Amino acid sequence: MSEQSRRPQRPAKPYRRPQKDPVRVLAFDALRAVDERDAYANLVLPPLLRKARENGDFDARDAALATELVYGTLRRQGTYDAIIARCVDRPLREVDPPVLDVLSLGAHQLLGTRIPTHAAVSASVELARVVLGDGRAKFVNAVLRKIAQHDLDGWLELVAPPYDEDPEDHLAVVHSHPRWVVSALWDSLGGGRAGIEELLAADNERPEVTLVARPGRATAEELLTEDAAVAGDWSPYAVRLTEGGEPGAVTAVREGRAGVQDEGSQLVALALANAPLDGPDEKWLDGCAGPGGKAALLAALAAERGATLLAAEKQPHRAGLVAKALAGNPGPFQVITADGTRPPWRSGTFDRVLMDVPCTGLGALRRRPEARWRRRPEDLDNFAPLQRALLRTALDSVRVGGVVGYATCSPHLAETRAVVADLLKQHPDAELIDARPLLPGVPDLGEGPDIQLWPHKHGTDAMYLALIRRTA
Numbered sequence: 001m002s003e004q005s006r007r008p009q010r011p012a013k014p015y016r017r018p019q020k021d022p023v024r025v026l027a028f029d030a031l032r033a034v035d036e037r038d039a040y041a042n043l044v045l046p047p048l049l050r051k052a053r054e055n056g057d058f059d060a061r062d063a064a065l066a067t068e069l070v071y072g073t074l075r076r077q078g079t080y081d082a083i084i085a086r087c088v089d090r091p092l093r094e095v096d097p098p099v100l101d102v103l104s105l106g107a108h109q110l111l112g113t114r115i116p117t118h119a120a121v122s123a124s125v126e127l128a129r130v131v132l133g134d135g136r137a138k139f140v141n142a143v144l145r146k147i148a149q150h151d152l153d154g155w156l157e158l159v160a161p162p163y164d165e166d167p168e169d170h171l172a173v174v175h176s177h178p179r180w181v182v183s184a185l186w187d188s189l190g191g192g193r194a195g196i197e198e199l200l201a202a203d204n205e206r207p208e209v210t211l212v213a214r215p216g217r218a219t220a221e222e223l224l225t226e227d228a229a230v231a232g233d234w235s236p237y238a239v240r241l242t243e244g245g246e247p248g249a250v251t252a253v254r255e256g257r258a259g260v261q262d263e264g265s266q267l268v269a270l271a272l273a274n275a276p277l278d279g280p281d282e283k284w285l286d287g288c289a290g291p292g293g294k295a296a297l298l299a300a301l302a303a304e305r306g307a308t309l310l311a312a313e314k315q316p317h318r319a320g321l322v323a324k325a326l327a328g329n330p331g332p333f334q335v336i337t338a339d340g341t342r343p344p345w346r347s348g349t350f351d352r353v354l355m356d357v358p359c360t361g362l363g364a365l366r367r368r369p370e371a372r373w374r375r376r377p378e379d380l381d382n383f384a385p386l387q388r389a390l391l392r393t394a395l396d397s398v399r400v401g402g403v404v405g406y407a408t409c410s411p412h413l414a415e416t417r418a419v420v421a422d423l424l425k426q427h428p429d430a431e432l433i434d435a436r437p438l439l440p441g442v443p444d445l446g447e448g449p450d451i452q453l454w455p456h457k458h459g460t461d462a463m464y465l466a467l468i469r470r471t472a
Contacts, residue, residue: 022057024105024127027069031101034074034370041070041370064244068206073101073108074369075204078176079152080107082159087146099136102128106144111152121148167193175200180377181362188411188452195456202455207366209241210263211253212293215300216330218257226250233459234442235266237297256328261293262367264453264460268407269297271438271451272354275467278401284309285350287340287394288357290318292325294407295335298354303331310345312338341389348399355394357387357419359410363462366455380414387419395423395430395470403433404468411452411462420450420466429472435465 026048033039052058084103085092106124109115121144128137160173172179177200186196213220223239232238252258284302289295289311299309313319319337326333338344360375394404408415424430434449446452450466
């Protein structure tokens with residue numbers, strides 16, 4: 001009998017089924033949808049949470065944790081990628097995307113939350129067993145144990161190049177933005193290190209839900225009766241829900257008398273509505289109206305003055321969203337499906353025109369954190385001809401003495417001042433209006449005459465607005 005055969009054999013461990021954690025499985029499913037289908041988390045996550053609640057799997061705390069795991073992971077993806085790359089034995093591009101999603105979720109729990117280290121690792125390994133299988137769960141376990149050896153500051157010391165050697169790359173790793181985005185935002189903001197660090201940090205903070213009370217249909221005072229609601233900082237119609245919550249549970253929102261709208265978006269509409277005119281004030285146009293937030297506020301403001309709003313949107317499904325947002329408006333309005341570069345209306349028809357053009361969306365990275373990883377510098381070239389064409393249409397659509405508002409949810413100079421400067425160069429019949437006095441009480445609006453809002457200065461998306469008067 002061999003020596004080995006005389007040894008008592010250890011009984012094999014019984015197979016243990018992986019324990020399914022509904023919160024982490026849902027977070028993983030959301031990340032896979034964002035990666036595989038180029039979906040946006042703010043569109044994917046709500047129906048997943050709603051289904052989980054209907055199935056009895058979730059309570060409010062579960063929903064809050066799932067939301068934090070998804071958004072926190074997406075915001076810090078660049079930083080976590082740099083850390084994970086130090087802990088694997090292959091190029092990151094060779095790690096299967098589902099495995100990378102589990103690792104990123106685990107890294108966020110370890111480095112970006114207060115979840116204890118043991119719980120973060122064990123929960124992530126268990127998730128890996130459920131969605132990846134036992135073999136790859138061992139790989140996840142090994143990588144996360146390496147990540148757990150340092151806290152976030154310790155890892156940043158290791159993976160981020162020194163600021164003095166490469167400021168932009170340092171900020172890109174530390175604040176989890178692509179380098180080219182850091183460079184573009186810094187150019188637009190100007191100033192030194194403190195300002196850009198504050199801006200990038202603000203992009204990584206969870207924004208509060210902001211409501212708008214549509215004039216003539218609801219008041220801010222009514223919305224302030226909601227739990228944890230406080231008045232907005234700048235717009236008289238804005239109310240912030242400081243503890244999140246479900247906007248659809250607010251009666252005025254459910255009835256269409258109020259909506260969800262960033263305060264920066266509200267300020268853009270208010271500035272255009274308050275701009276001084278020479279002559280009548282009867283016909284307003286929103287030339288890129290989808291999904292309808294600004295159009296709904298403009299329609300309500302127009303109704304108070306006896307004016308009419310025409311809301312035009314090229315995409316039929318987005319035009320449907322505009323119609324839904326405007327339903328019940330007390331004054332006359334019309335929603336049409338139309339291409340703003342080939343308008344069906346006559347030249348010089350309108351007194352006020354808003355053209356909130358399609359853009360890279362770099363001003364809304366707080367709300368769509370995955371957008372920073374999808375956008376490329378070449379996207380600017382793709383948007384440029386459309387932005388210029390839409391602004392030319394806007395100027396042609398307004399009467400002499402009327403006002404055009406050119407707006408973008410991007411602070412990139414190529415999408416803001418460069419577009420406006422090109423129009424003014426080609427059209428001596430147009431002049432800029434100083435927009436800053438139209439937002440009394442709002443500080444740090446820039447050197448003018450245009451307006452640039454910032455997350456770190458105003459608590460809003462980085463909205464840009466130029467007001468242009470047609471003079472001849």
